[in-house]
Amino acid sequence: MNKPVLPNSVEARDIAYHLHSQTNPTLMEERGPLVVARGEGVRIYDEAGKSYIDAMAGLWCASLGFSNERLAAAAGRQYAQLGFYHTFFQRTMEGVATLAEKLVELTGMEGGKAYFATSGSEANETMVKLAWVYHTVRGRPTKRKVIARDRAFHGSTIAAASMCGLGFMHREFGLPLPGFLHTICPDPYRGMLEGEDEAAFVERLAAELEKLILREGPDSIAAFIAEPINAGGGIILPPKGYFARIQQVLKKYDILFLDDEIVCGFGRTGNWFGKETVDASPDMMALAKGLSSSYFPISAVVVAPAIYEAVKEFNKAGGNFGHGFTNSGHPVGVAVALEAIKIYEEMGIVEHVRTMGARLRGHFERIGAASPIVGQVRGAGLMLGIELVADKQSRAPLDPHLQAGPAFDQIAYENGLIARCMGDVLGFSPPLIVNEAEVDEIAGRCEASLKQLERKLGVA
Ligand SMILES: Cc1ncc(COP(=O)(O)O)c(C=O)c1O
Structure with a gap:
């Protein structure tokens, strides 16, 4: 995505032949697809070998990550x-x-x-x-x-x-x-x-x-x-x-x-x-x-x-x-x-999710308290959302023209973190096998990305 598309590459052939789900065709043709080459635990790798921690478990689904041998x-x-x-x-x-x-x-x-x-x-x-x-x-x-x-x-x-x-x-x-x-x-x-x-x-x-x-x-x-x-x-x-x-x-x-x-x-x-x-x-x-x-x-x-x-x-x-x-x-x-x-x-899924979920939520609450544009952190277990607002007190939404949610997704993606905005709500639903270090990594990349977004919006 966002790099020149070489003739006859996977990207070029995908643009030529593949009609995607939930994808804007114009943006797709302009930016090209992300070609996912392989997975390892909670991470995916693109063709160039760049790794992304997928904090959405794909589409809220790959609970055991992307390479479970069993x-x-x-x-x-x-x-x-x-x-x-x-x-x-x-x-x-x-x-x-x-x-x-x-x-x-x-x-x-x-x-x-x-x-x-x-x-x-x-x-x-x-x-x-x-x-x-x-x-x-x-x-x-x-x-x-x-x-x-x-x-x-x-x-x-x-x-x-x-x-x-x-x-x-x-x-x-x-x-x-x-x-x-x-x-x-x-x-x-x-x-x-x-x-x-x-x-x-x-x-x-x-x-x-x-x-x-x-x-x-x-x-x-x-x-x-x-x-x-x-x-x-x-x-x-x-x-x-x-x-x-x-x-x-x-x-x-x-x-x-x-x-x-x-x-x-x-x-x-x-x-x-x-x-x-x-x-x-x-x-x-x-x-x-x-x-x-x-x-x-x-x-x-x-x-x-x-x-x-x-x-x-x-x-x-x-x-x-x-x-x-x-x-x-x-x-x-x-x-x-x-x-x-x-x-x-x-793996004792319920206990594991509660522990990892509480850890991730704790990070998000700390990040949210320090951010001028985080209105609310919410969710349960490992299904968490961060709602961005223009004013924390009044809950006034951000100007939709700013496209803050999609901008966050793009920044996070560049930082090797896959999240998913729903309007101005940032969604996180990582693979349930996520461990403490990976939870901390998701939070760290989220915090850095949010700070970049705040600078972009001129509110940092
Ligand atoms: C809550 C919910 N219900 C139903 C569906 C549809 O599932 P599928 O895409 O497998 O048809 C989804 C897919 O994301 C979903 O999130």
């Missing part, structure tokens, strides 16, 4: 034994049954079942279809609409993108689809009114949700979807008691709660699942990313027993459950996921 060996063993089989028409494999059992146990969805897919978007869309089946079986087929939240990210396929609450996911596509609604994002830093405390904020959020349900008609609403902590919208931890109160409203109107654990699951927030961090009790959970440390595209939905019973009832007359992906329960993905979970258990 995962490679698990995949290799499975490829040699059985490189593919499917799970349609009553087929299964030992690993599939073992992983399903493990996921039901880990998530605490007693008596539930695990369904497999290959991406987070597919998992979220599967939850929506299961919600429709559930209500139909119970004689309420009009319950179809789904409520998500502003600033949410739930994926890129059409229904998943409709559940996003981010304009850039809808703009070119004429989304959201009809029947996908949004309620207020529970962001205490930006959303609380003057004089309002957290408890009052929670009441207002619950009242707004109820108002939306009543306006649309409770008989038309199937489900509510949320991440325990909103990752892509800016690492937004809801106010205390939020989910308990929201779930009261959902129960009152017979609306299912779909928990998107795609980022928060598998230790990220300092618990096995984000639902524990925010005290939520979902009807279904979508898992991906950390499930396999993204060494294989595999995702899962874990459902409460009532959801399974509905699928069974729906197909009682002899029909199949008309849903599935060729690679649902792919044996290699399953083998990698089982090995990843084994490693998480052996």
